[in-house]
Amino acid sequence: MNYETLGLKENPFRLTPPLDPKEIVWAGMSEVKSKLEKRIELGIRTRPSRIILNWGSYGSGKTHASLYFSKTDRLQELTTKLDAKPSKSIKITLPRSSSDIVQEFLRSFLGQYSLEEIYSDFQKLKDEVGEEQLVLMITNFSNDTVIGEVFKTLINTEDDKYFNILKNYIYGDSTKSTLNSLELPYGLKNDEQVANFIATIINCVTYEKQHYSSFIIWLDEFEDIDTIKKILADRFTTFLRQFIDKTPNNLMLFLNFTQKAFMDREDLSISLGEALSSRAKLKIDFENPTTDEAIAYVKELSNIYLIEDKELPFEDDALIKYVVEHMGNLTTRKINETFSIILEMALIEEKEKIDQTFIDSIQDEIIAWEE
Amino acid sequence: MNFVLCVHYDIMKNEMINFNSINTQTKVRRLAYVKTLMTMFLKSSYYPINLFYKKIESEAGKQNDDLLKYINNKGFIEVSKTGNSSKPYIETFLALKLLFTQNNMYRISKYGRVFNILQNELDIKTDNYFLLTTYEKAFLLYSILEKDGLYLQLIIELIEEKKQISIKDTKEVFQDFILIKLEESMYSLDMSSKLKKDVLLRIKRIKNWENPKRYLEHIIEPRVNWLLDLGFLCEDNFQKNILVLSEKGLLFFKEIKTSFDINQNFFTLIHRVYFDNTVVSLEKNDFALVTNYLEKSFILFKTSAPNRVTASQAILYTCYMMLFKENRIVNFSTIQDYLSSKENRKFIYDWYKTEQDGSIRRKK
Numbered sequence: 141m142n143y144e145t146l147g148l149k150e151n152p153f154r155l156t157p158p159l160d161p162k163e164i165v166w167a168g169m170s171e172v173k174s175k176l177e178k179r180i181e182l183g184i185r186t187r188p189s190r191i192i193l194n195w196g197s198y199g200s201g202k203t204h205a206s207l208y209f210s211k212t213d214r215l216q217e218l219t220t221k222l223d224a225k226p227s228k229s230i231k232i233t234l235p236r237s238s239s240d241i242v243q244e245f246l247r248s249f250l251g252q253y254s255l256e257e258i259y260s261d262f263q264k265l266k267d268e269v270g271e272e273q274l275v276l277m278i279t280n281f282s283n284d285t286v287i288g289e290v291f292k293t294l295i296n297t298e299d300d301k302y303f304n305i306l307k308n309y310i311y312g313d314s315t316k317s318t319l320n321s322l323e324l325p326y327g328l329k330n331d332e333q334v335a336n337f338i339a340t341i342i343n344c345v346t347y348e349k350q351h352y353s354s355f356i357i358w359l360d361e362f363e364d365i366d367t368i369k370k371i372l373a374d375r376f377t378t379f380l381r382q383f384i385d386k387t388p389n390n391l392m393l394f395l396n397f398t399q400k401a402f403m404d405r406e407d408l409s410i411s412l413g414e415a416l417s418s419r420a421k422l423k424i425d426f427e428n429p430t431t432d433e434a435i436a437y438v439k440e441l442s443n444i445y446l447i448e449d450k451e452l453p454f455e456d457d458a459l460i461k462y463v464v465e466h467m468g469n470l471t472t473r474k475i476n477e478t479f480s481i482i483l484e485m486a487l488i489e490e491k492e493k494i495d496q497t498f499i500d501s502i503q504d505e506i507i508a509w510e511e
Numbered sequence: 512m513n514f515v516l517c518v519h520y521d522i523m524k525n526e527m528i529n530f531n532s533i534n535t536q537t538k539v540r541r542l543a544y545v546k547t548l549m550t551m552f553l554k555s556s557y558y559p560i561n562l563f564y565k566k567i568e569s570e571a572g573k574q575n576d577d578l579l580k581y582i583n584n585k586g587f588i589e590v591s592k593t594g595n596s597s598k599p600y601i602e603t604f605l606a607l608k609l610l611f612t613q614n615n616m617y618r619i620s621k622y623g624r625v626f627n628i629l630q631n632e633l634d635i636k637t638d639n640y641f642l643l644t645t646y647e648k649a650f651l652l653y654s655i656l657e658k659d660g661l662y663l664q665l666i667i668e669l670i671e672e673k674k675q676i677s678i679k680d681t682k683e684v685f686q687d688f689i690l691i692k693l694e695e696s697m698y699s700l701d702m703s704s705k706l707k708k709d710v711l712l713r714i715k716r717i718k719n720w721e722n723p724k725r726y727l728e729h730i731i732e733p734r735v736n737w738l739l740d741l742g743f744l745c746e747d748n749f750q751k752n753i754l755v756l757s758e759k760g761l762l763f764f765k766e767i768k769t770s771f772d773i774n775q776n777f778f779t780l781i782h783r784v785y786f787d788n789t790v791v792s793l794e795k796n797d798f799a800l801v802t803n804y805l806e807k808s809f810i811l812f813k814t815s816a817p818n819r820v821t822a823s824q825a826i827l828y829t830c831y832m833m834l835f836k837e838n839r840i841v842n843f844s845t846i847q848d849y850l851s852s853k854e855n856r857k858f859i860y861d862w863y864k865t866e867q868d869g870s871i872r873r874k875k
Contacts, residue, residue, distance in 0.1 A: 423815065469859050
C-alpha cells in the first residue's frame with residue numbers, strides 16, 4: 141500500500157521542512173509570496189539595506205519562506221527577471237546554545253556561506269574589478285586594520301595549508317603560532333570585529349551590485365531572543381545594530397517572529413531595541429489563510445504530487461472545505477498536519493477516494509478537528 | 512464556605528496563580544503615586560533603574576500640597592540622595608505588574624499601558640491628586656486582587672469580623688488570624704493535594720516569621736492605607752487610627768464573600784460597589800459596542816506586530832470603556848466567550864493558557 145493508490149507520488153503535506161531543495165515547493169498563499177517577492181525585488185533593484193520583520197503565528201510559513209528563497213531557484217528567477225546579477229540568500233537560526241552568541245552567529249553564517257565559497261567569490265571579484273580596486277574596497281569597508289589584513293591575505297592565498305590557518309583564525313583560533321603565521325597581532329574575538337568581518341564580506345560581494353545584486357539573511361526563530369539570558373540578548377541586538385550600520389547597502393535582513401503571549405509585555409517589538417526597530421520599516425504579516433486560501437493551498441500542493449492522468453483523492457472541493465471549516469484558526473502547519481493524517485488514515489483503511497463519511501469516521505484521529 | 516479560600520480556590524480551578532501576595536514596605540501607602548510612575552512613560556518608553564528613582568522623587572514633589580490636604584498624608588515621596596524614598600513604591604508597582612525591567616531599564620508593562628490609555632480616554636480628574644477617581648480605584652483594585660489578593664481580603668475580613676479595630680490591634684492579631692483562616696480552609700474545602708501543599712507551605716512560612724511585629728508593620732500599614740484610598744474605610748475613624756468598613760467597604764466584602772472570580776465578576780463587583788443603578792448588564796445588541804472598542808484597541812495598543820493586539824489589553828480596555836463610557840457591565844470572560852463563539856465574525860482569537868494571555872487579529 142503506498143500513495144500511488146491515492147493517485148499521489150508522495151504525501152504532499154510535510155510535517156518537517158524538507159532537506160532536498162527539489163522538495164521545497166510553494167503552494168497557495170499567493171499574497172504572502174507576492175509581498176515577499178516585492179520586497180526582495182526592491183532589494184535587488186535599489187541600494188539601501190533594509191530590515192524586514194516577518195510576523196506570523198506558529199506554523200504560518202516563515203521558516204518555509206526562508207528555505208524557499210535560500211534553497212530553491214526562485215531567487216535567481218527573480219534576478220533574471222530584473223536583469224540583475226544573482227542574489228545570495230542564507231537562513232540562520234537565532235543562536236541560543238552558546239555563551240558567546242556573536243561567535244555562534246559567525247559560525248552559523250560561515251556554515252551557510254562557507255569560507256571556501258567566500259574565497260571563490262572574492263577571487264571572481266578580483267577578476268571583475270581588479271586587485272587594486274578590491275584592496276581599496278577592503279580597506280574602506282573593513283573599518284579595522286586587522287580585519288582588512290585578513291581579507292587582503294585571503295585574496296592572495298593560493299596555498300591550501302595557509303588557507304586552513306586563515307580558516308582556523310576566523311573560527312577563533314588565536315594561538316601564537318597561528319597569529320605568527322598570519323602576521324596578525326590578535327584574534328577575531330571582539331563583537332565589533334565580527335560585525336566588521338561579516339560587513340566587509342557583504343559590502344565587497346555586493347559592491348555596485350557587480351557580483352551579487354543583494355545579500356539576504358533570514359534570521360529565523362527570532363522570538364527566542366526572549367528565552368536567552370538578557371545580557372546575551374542585549375549583546376546580540378547591539379551586534380546586529382552594528383552589523384546593519386556597517387552594511388548600509390544591498391543587505392536585506394528578514395527577522396522571523398512567531399507571535400506569542402508574554403506575561404509582562406505586549407509582544408517582542410521591545411526585544412529589538414529602539415535602534416533596530418527604527419531601522420525596521422518594512423513588515424510582512426504571515427496572516428492565517430482564509431477558507432478559500434486554505435482550499436487553494438490543499439489543491440495546489442496536492443496537484444504538485446499528483447501522478448499524471450490521476451485525480452485528486454478528495455471527493456470534491458466541498459469535502460476539502462468541510463475539513464478546513466472544522467479546523468478552527470487556520471495555519472499552514474495545521475492544514476499540513478490535518479491533511480497528512482487524513483491521507484495516512486486513507487492508506488491504513490485502504491481507501492482510494494476520501495469522502496465525508498470517511499472523514500467523519502476518523503475525526504478522533506485529527507487533532508485540530510473542532511465541531 | 513470561607514471566602515478567602517473561595518476566591519483562591521476558584522482561581523486554582525482555573526489553573527491560575529494561588530495565594531497571591533506581594534512584598535511591601537511600610538512606606539508604600541498612597542496608591543495615587545501610581546499616576547506619577549505611569550505618566551513618566553508618556554515621556555519616554557524606558558528609564559535606567561537608578562535614574563528612575565530620582566526622576567520619580569522629583570516628579571512626586573509636585574503633588575506635595577495635595578498630599579498635605581488629603582485625609583492622610585503618610586507615604587510621602589521626597590527627594591533623597593539614594594533614591595530610597597521612591598524605590599519601595601517602584602518595587603510595589605513592579606510586583607503589581609504595572610512595570611517590568613529589561614536590561615536594567617524600567618519599562619511600562621502591558622497592563623501599565625492600559626492604565627495610561629484609559630487615563631487619557633476617560634479623562635476624569637478629582638480635586639486632589641490623592642483622591643482617586645472611580646476608574647483609578649477600579650484599575651488598582653484589579654491589580655491588587657490579582658497579585659495581592661490574600662492579605663487584602665484577610666485584612667478586610669478581620670475588620671468586618673471585629674466591626675472596629677485599631678491599626679495597632681490589627682498588627683497584634685493578624686498573624687493568628689491568617690493562620691486560623693488558612694487552617695480552617697484546609698478542612699472546609701475539597702482541596703486538591705497541590706493546593707493543600709501550597710496552603711501548608713504558606714502556614715509554615717507564616718508560623719516561622721522571625722519578627723512578626725516588624726513584619727506585620729510592612730504588611731498592614733500599606734494595605735489599610737490602600738483600603739482607605741479605595742474608599743473602603745470610614746475616613747473619620749481612620750484619622751483616629753481605628754479601622755471601620757465604609758458602606759462601599761461592606762459592599763466589597765459582601766461581593767468577595769460569595770463566589771468571586773476576577774475574570775467572571777470583577778466588573779459586576781465594581782458596578783455594585785462604586786456605581787448607582789444606572790448601569791445595566793450587557794444585552795446581545797451591545798456586542799456591536801464591544802467590537803467597536805476591540806477594533807479601536809488595534810490603534811491604541813499598536814506595536815510593530817501587524818494586525819495584532821494583545822488579548823488582555825484589548826479586552827480590559829473594552830471592559831473599562833463599556834462600564835465607564837457606555838454604562839454597560841461586561842466582564843473579561845464574557846468578551847473571551849464572545850471571541851471564541853461563532854457570533855464573532857470579525858476577529859481571530861488565540862489564547863495561551865500558560866501565559867494567561869493571547870492575541871486578537873482582524874479577519875481578512
